[in-house]
Amino acid sequence: MSDAEIIASLSAAGALVVFGAVLMILAGALSQITPKGETKRNLWLFFLGVASVVGGLVWIGMVYRSFGT
Numbered sequence: 001m002s003d004a005e006i007i008a009s010l011s012a013a014g015a016l017v018v019f020g021a022v023l024m025i026l027a028g029a030l031s032q033i034t035p036k037g038e039t040k041r042n043l044w045l046f047f048l049g050v051a052s053v054v055g056g057l058v059w060i061g062m063v064y065r066s067f068g069t
């Protein structure tokens with residue numbers, strides 16, 4: 001991988017991690033104003049955020065692993 005490809009890939013993975021963190025924060029904020037019985041949407045947002053963060057971290061790990069070889 002060239003340096004530009006590594007930088008672009010790490011930037012995209014970092015953006016995915018930040019996007020997931022924003023989704024989790026949004027889910028937490030929405031849970032404060034959502035009536036008690038309607039929390040299913042907030043859980044989906046939270047789990048989507050967790051999946052985005054985990055996916056971004058795995059992507060970063062894969063880039064670093066390929067960079068080392």
